[in-house]
Amino acid sequence: MELGLAKTRLKPMTEANCIFCKIVSGDIAADIIAESPNTLAFKDIAPLSKVHLLVIPRKHYNNVVELSDASPAVLGELMTQATTLAKEHTNGSFKLQFNTGSEAGQTIFHAHAHVLSDNSKDGS
Template identity: 50%
Template sequence: MSSTPDPDCLFCRIVAGDIPAEIVAETEHTVAFRDIFPQADVHVLVVPRVHEPDIGSLAAADPEVTVALLAEARRIAEVEVGGQYRLVFNTGSAAGQTVFHAHAHVLGGEIHVPLPG
């Protein structure tokens, strides 16, 4: 099982309801909310309820939650943008990660900043 919530983590505090966010969906394992600095017409973050610093750590610690996160990202993309989307995971500060709690960026519609590949 993955680690317990980190009281200093922004996303742990959103999951706990301590910081407001525009919640899109909640499941047993995940919370999804709109990014406050959207990079596309649709930009939703899907985060696990458990705290792991990045997607690789989450996959190693809790494969079941990792699968749940991916499934929820796909479901949200179906609802929000008809299933055509980018799914982005940043791992490490050199890769652009700014909040060290595993999360998926579901991006759909017009992308507002250039993304590789």
């Protein structure tokens, strides 16, 4: 049984219809917590844990595989930023997760890392 939404999710996003690209351009507001020339990090608007941060490349790549193939240096920068944020926002216990493809839970087709933890550094 296929859902219409699942079919929509299978289509690659373009910069014009990508919510993360709109955050990068400033067209959509986000709670930005860190940035670099190639990456941007912000709080997830629908957190799945006490700490739920997203780290994205500023340039549009549909998933982490595409990012890795096209720009391993940017992927490295993204990973460094994600682990730095994990150290700053958690007590040291965290998940760093990429969902690649709709069957793996990817719903926004712009490469992004989730930093997840139920243990925030400040205990909140």
